[in-house]
Amino acid sequence: MAEVHIIGEIVGASCFPENSLFCKWGIHAGGAWKLLAGCKEGQSQVDIPVDEEFCAWSHPIDIHFATKGLQGWPKFHFQVYHQDSYGRNELYGYGFCYVPTAPGTHDVECVTWRPTGQFREQISHNFVGGGPQLRNPDLVYTSSDRDLLHTVGMGKIHLQLGIILRNFDKFGVEC
Amino acid sequence: MQGNISTFNMASNPSVFLLMVTGQIETGDFPSISDDLYVKFNYVYGQDWVTTAGLEEGTSQTSKKSQDDRSLYAWNFPLDVTFKSTNPFGWPQLVINIHGQDVFGTAVVRGYGAVHLPISPGRHVRHMPMFVPESSSHFQKFTSWAMSRRPEFRDHNTVARSEGREVTRVKSQGSVRVTFNVVSRDMKKLGYDVVPSTLSIPSAATASAMASNPTTGAGAAAVPTANVFAMKTS
Numbered sequence: 140m141a142e143v144h145i146i147g148e149i150v151g152a153s154c155f156p157e158n159s160l161f162c163k164w165g166i167h168a169g170g171a172w173k174l175l176a177g178c179k180e181g182q183s184q185v186d187i188p189v190d191e192e193f194c195a196w197s198h199p200i201d202i203h204f205a206t207k208g209l210q211g212w213p214k215f216h217f218q219v220y221h222q223d224s225y226g227r228n229e230l231y232g233y234g235f236c237y238v239p240t241a242p243g244t245h246d247v248e249c250v251t252w253r254p255t256g257q258f259r260e261q262i263s264h265n266f267v268g269g270g271p272q273l274r275n276p277d278l279v280y281t282s283s284d285r286d287l288l289h290t291v292g293m294g295k296i297h298l299q300l301g302i303i304l305r306n307f308d309k310f311g312v313e314c
Numbered sequence: 315m316q317g318n319i320s321t322f323n324m325a326s327n328p329s330v331f332l333l334m335v336t337g338q339i340e341t342g343d344f345p346s347i348s349d350d351l352y353v354k355f356n357y358v359y360g361q362d363w364v365t366t367a368g369l370e371e372g373t374s375q376t377s378k379k380s381q382d383d384r385s386l387y388a389w390n391f392p393l394d395v396t397f398k399s400t401n402p403f404g405w406p407q408l409v410i411n412i413h414g415q416d417v418f419g420t421a422v423v424r425g426y427g428a429v430h431l432p433i434s435p436g437r438h439v440r441h442m443p444m445f446v447p448e449s450s451s452h453f454q455k456f457t458s459w460a461m462s463r464r465p466e467f468r469d470h471n472t473v474a475r476s477e478g479r480e481v482t483r484v485k486s487q488g489s490v491r492v493t494f495n496v497v498s499r500d501m502k503k504l505g506y507d508v509v510p511s512t513l514s515i516p517s518a519a520t521a522s523a524m525a526s527n528p529t530t531g532a533g534a535a536a537v538p539t540a541n542v543f544a545m546k547t548s
Contacts, residue, residue: 144402144506146430151443151486161480176403182480186445188487189346195443195486197427199476201360203403222483242507243434299440301433303402304507308514314507 140205141310142175144303145213145238149183149198152219155231155294160194161185162296163218166202166238167280169211177202185222200300209312213238216280217296219251230272232293235280239302240314247298252290328500332366333406334396335431337494339374342387342412344444344488347424349414351387352376353490357395358428358474360404368395393494402506406431407474410490412444416462423466425487428474431494434508438494445486 145166152160165180183196204213216235220228232251239245255261256271264270278284307314339353356371374391397406412425425444432438447465449455458464467473472482498508507513 144405144433146402146405146433148430178476181476184445184479184482184484187448187483187485189485190487193443193486195445195484197429197443197445197473198479199407199428199430199474201403201405201430201476203401241510242513243509244432244438301405301430301508303433303501304513305505307507309505314510314513 140173140207141307141312142305143204143206143213143238144305145200145202145204145300146303147200147244147298147300149196149200150297150299151186151193151195151197152294152296153193155194155219155221157221158191158194159185159187159222160231161220161222162196162198163220164198165216166213167216168204168206168213169208171208172204172206172211172213175203175205200298212240214280215249215298216276217249217251218276218279219293219296229268230270233273233276233279234296236298239300242302242304242314244299244301247300249296249298251293251295253293255289255291328503330398330400331501331504331506332396332398332499333431334497334499335393335494337393337492339389339391339393339410340491340493342377342389342444342488342490343385344387344412344424345385346487347414348379349416349424350376350378351412351414351424353389353391354411354413355391355393356409356471357406358409358471359397359406360399360401362401363397363399363404363406366396366398370395393492400504402433405433408442408492409471409474410442410444410492411470412490416464418462420462422464423470425490426467426470426473427490429492432496435496435498438496440492440494442490442492443486444488444490445484448483448485450481450483 161183163182183198186194188194214235214237219232221231222228232253234249234251236247236249254271260271353374374389377387377389379385407428407430409428411423414422414424416422427442427444429440429442449458449465501508502512
């Protein structure tokens with residue numbers, strides 16, 4: 140079996156309308172992939188930056204996969220939340236990105252979006268906050284059923300990932 | 315202890331790989347802080363990892379801000395460590411704490427941060443964001459203000475762990491610039507690829523066979539490309 144190590148961090152987020160953010164992350168892989176070691180989901184700390192520009196999570200990632208096939212190459216999915224001073228959480232964005240297939244060190248940026256909903260929901264979002272959320276969060280990393288969704292772009296998530304592959308060349312795979 | 319890497323003994327069937335990291339904790343950028351700061355570092359790594367040479371922890375000198383308009387703390391503090399392991403899981407992380415003094419002269423931690431050592435050979439620059447924990451309740455916020463004691467992590471290696479972070483609220487203030495030079499050994503022999511160029515390309519075997527066997531004059535143009543492939547497979 141070929142193996143993949145994903146080592147790095149979710150560095151943080153930028154360009155969101157407000158800071159004091161945290162993210163829930165997970166990694167999704169196809170059926171041929173087996174998690175040998177490490178966490179495949181988690182939640183970052185809440186960061187309230189002093190300089191108001193970059194929200195730092197420095198969330199370490201260390202995951203070891205074994206695989207029998209290339210189908211379903213792992214991908215990260217994220218949900219970014221804003222936490223206000225009362226401890227209430229509001230959804231600020233969904234996003235996903237594939238784990239790079241080339242071995243080496245990669246700086247990855249993941250763009251995010253949130254659903255806007257109908258006109259009425261947009262008005263109520265402007266005045267009282269809150270907003271629609273996905274009933275089925277799997278939609279974040281699938282390409283089907285997206286066509287009816289209305290969304291707005293939000294900030295981006297920064298990742299620094301090191302990819303180590305093992306035995307891929309033994310099976311004739313060019314990454 | 316000086317080591318496996320300096321003696322270059324040719325192990326034909328290695329069971330471990332080596333990771334040698336040199337570098338320095340260069341500078342710190344803390345716009346909202348004005349006291350004198352020093353850095354403590356250590357490494358956090360998994361069970362399969364062992365250090366074979368170098369210092370596992372250290373403390374820098376205490377530095378003031380530079381007096382130009384960059385206002386950086388320049389520590390210029392060397393890092394030099396060699397690890398060995400059988401498994402990349404649990405890859406070492408550099409953990410940094412920044413220490414300073416508040417207005418009353420009590421020692422306070424001005425920042426925690428952690429970063430994985432780079433996995434691929436070469437020179438790498440990392441900007442580590444630095445943060446301190448926030449009080450988890452308004453009551454704690456008040457007591458910490460009244461007693462002028464800031465919250466700290468009980469274990470400073472918390473920042474290198476992925477679990478249990480959902481309960482922490484932090485305030486990030488500034489960053490530290492660290493440079494690394496990474497050399498690894500026997501990773502490829504154990505089957506690990508950390509850079510694209512070590513992955514052999516299946517057709518390259520044919521290409522190198524063609525290169526070593528130039529039969530026609532038309533091969534003159536083809537040989538250089540074939541050599542590139544041959545180098546990659548070696």
